[in-house]
Every structure is written in structure tokens, then in C-alpha cells.
Amino acid sequence: xxxxxxxxxxxxxxxxxxxxxxxxxxxxxxxxxxxxxxxxxxxxxxxxxxxxxxxxxxxxxxxxxxxxxxxxxxxxxxxxxxxxxxxxxxxxxxxxxxxxxxxxxxxxxxxxxxxxxxxxxxxxxxxxxxxxxxxxxxxxxxxxxxxxxxxxxxxxxxxxxxxxxxxxxxxxxxxxxxxxxxxxxxxxxxxxxxxxxxxxxxxxxxxxxxxxxxxxxxxxxxxxxxxxxxxxxxxxxxxxxxxxxxxxxxxxxxxxxxxxxxxxxxxxxxxxxxxxxxx
Numbered sequence: 001x002x003x004x005x006x007x008x009x010x011x012x013x014x015x016x017x018x019x020x021x022x023x024x025x026x027x028x029x030x031x032x033x034x035x036x037x038x039x040x041x042x043x044x045x046x047x048x049x050x051x052x053x054x055x056x057x058x059x060x061x062x063x064x065x066x067x068x069x070x071x072x073x074x075x076x077x078x079x080x081x082x083x084x085x086x087x088x089x090x091x092x093x094x095x096x097x098x099x100x101x102x103x104x105x106x107x108x109x110x111x112x113x114x115x116x117x118x119x120x121x122x123x124x125x126x127x128x129x130x131x132x133x134x135x136x137x138x139x140x141x142x143x144x145x146x147x148x149x150x151x152x153x154x155x156x157x158x159x160x161x162x163x164x165x166x167x168x169x170x171x172x173x174x175x176x177x178x179x180x181x182x183x184x185x186x187x188x189x190x191x192x193x194x195x196x197x198x199x200x201x202x203x204x205x206x207x208x209x210x211x212x213x214x215x216x217x218x219x220x221x222x223x224x225x226x227x228x229x230x231x232x233x234x235x236x237x238x239x240x241x242x243x244x245x246x247x248x249x250x251x252x253x254x255x256x257x258x259x260x261x262x263x264x265x266x267x268x269x270x271x272x273x274x275x276x277x278x279x
Contacts, residue, residue, distance in 0.1 A: 044177040
């Protein structure tokens with residue numbers, strides 16, 4: 001595994017229809033590959049609007065099987081570009097059983113598996129329980145061409161347990177694709193993921209969409225970034241209003257440096273944490 005991984009994030013605004021959104025992300029992937037990126041992650045529910053600002057069954061139409069049409073389309077692109085891809089999509093397992101999911105594709109186009117969002121919010125502007133069941137696949141880590149990666153989706157980031165589970169499973173890079181708005185969570189955005197990267201001693205790629213969409217008044221503020229296991233941003237943080245492709249070099253040698261310095265995994269006391277798992 002290469003010790004330096006060139007990785008990419010995409011923050012995008014809603015184009016108005018699914019096909020143009022997919023084509024835009026195919027373009028971002030090609031541009032990232034041209035810059036030498038070997039892994040890319042898109043934003044939460046990347047090919048659609050963030051429809052959870054309203055509660056309307058018409059948006060169930062965005063759900064599809066995983067793997068399915070979108071995953072297969074990007075699997076072919078991943079193989080062409082030699083790039084690992086994380087695709088956050090709306091999954092239909094069967095009629096009426098829907099999940100907020102991220103598929104992971106290896107650099108040879110092979111579908112490796114998926115993560116289903118575990119923690120589902122139900123607050124004003126984020127009516128997600130109307131659309132998604134809570135994830136039931138645990139916290140998988142995927143062996144890819146760039147090493148072991150994990151996924152945590154949007155609201156999940158407020159819960160430390162999943163971050164830790166991914167670290168215990170050997171994740172070196174964890175992606176957190178999101179759709180989060182300026183008025184609600186901006187004070188947490190540059191705090192939680194850096195703190196989680198430090199606590200769990202890995203890199204985090206945090207992605208957020210941009211713009212105000214037609215199905216609500218949430219102002220998505222972008223500012224996507226990579227953060228290293230010392231809590232430092234890798235390069236500049238993304239723009240807070242405009243779509244952007246963010247490509248950064250992640251020095252995985254830093255993981256050993258940090259883990260030798262701070263023995264968080266050695267000094268854990270799972271024998272003392274039993275009460276934390278009780279309702």
C-alpha cells in the first residue's frame with residue numbers, strides 16, 4: 001500500500017435532475033483522476049436533492065438497489081480510471097425497506113460492499129425517519145487499493161461509538177458524506193471530525209453539499225475538508241458557497257507516528273464501558 005494516498009472529495013449543488021447530477025459527478029471523477037487521485041467520495045445522496053427537508057413519498061422514486069444502476073455505472077468508471085469510489089445513494093432493499101447507504105467500489109471496478117447510515121435524525125428540515133430505516137450492517141471496513149477505508153454518514157458523526165468501531169477494525173481513512181446546513185450545525189463542523197480523527201488516530205474526509213435547494217430553505221455550507229490524525233486540516237477547507245473538487249495528499253506514515261505517540265488503543269478499558277451500552 002502506498003504511504004502517500006492522493007484522495008478527493010466532491011461538494012456539489014443540486015443541478016435539477018438526476019441524470020445531470022450523475023454526469024456532473026462523472027466529470028468530477030475524471031478531473032480528480034487527471035490530478036492523480038486514487039480514491040474519491042461524493043456527498044450524501046449525491047445524485048439527488050436533499051429531499052429530507054420535506055416529507056413526501058414522491059421522493060421514494062430516487063431509491064434503487066445496491067448494487068444497481070448507479071453503482072454499476074460508476075463501477076465501470078472506477079475500473080476505467082483506476083480509482084476507489086465511495087458512492088452515497090438511496091437504497092431500496094425491497095418495497096418499503098429503504099436505507100441511506102454508501103457503496104464502496106475498488107479501483108478495478110469491483111463492488112466491495114456497503115455501509116448503511118446507523119443514526120437517523122428526525123428534526124425540522126431533516127425528516128429522515130420518513131425516508132430511511134436505521135442501518136443494520138454494523139461498521140464495515142473495506143480493503144481497497146488505497147488501504148482500509150470506512151464510511152460514516154452525516155448525522156452519524158455526532159456519535160463517537162461508530163468512529164471508534166471503524167478505528168478498531170483497522171480503518172486508515174474514514175469518509176463522512178453529509179448534507180448539513182448553516183443555521184443548524186456549522187458550529188460543530190470544524191470541531192467534531194478533527195476531534196474524532198485525533199481520538200481514533202486516522203484521516204477523515206468530511207464532505208458537505210452547497211447551496212439552497214428547491215425543496216426547503218436549508219443553506220448547505222460546503223467547507224468540505226480532509227483532516228489528519230493530529231487534528232490538522234490537510235490543505236485548505238472547501239468554499240462555503242460554491243461546488244468544488246478537493247484533492248489532497250494524505251501521508252499515511254503519520255498514522256504510525258501518532259499511534260506510537262498516543263497509545264489510545266492500548267489504554268482503552270472496554271471492561272469498564274459496559275454500562276454505556278445499556279438503554
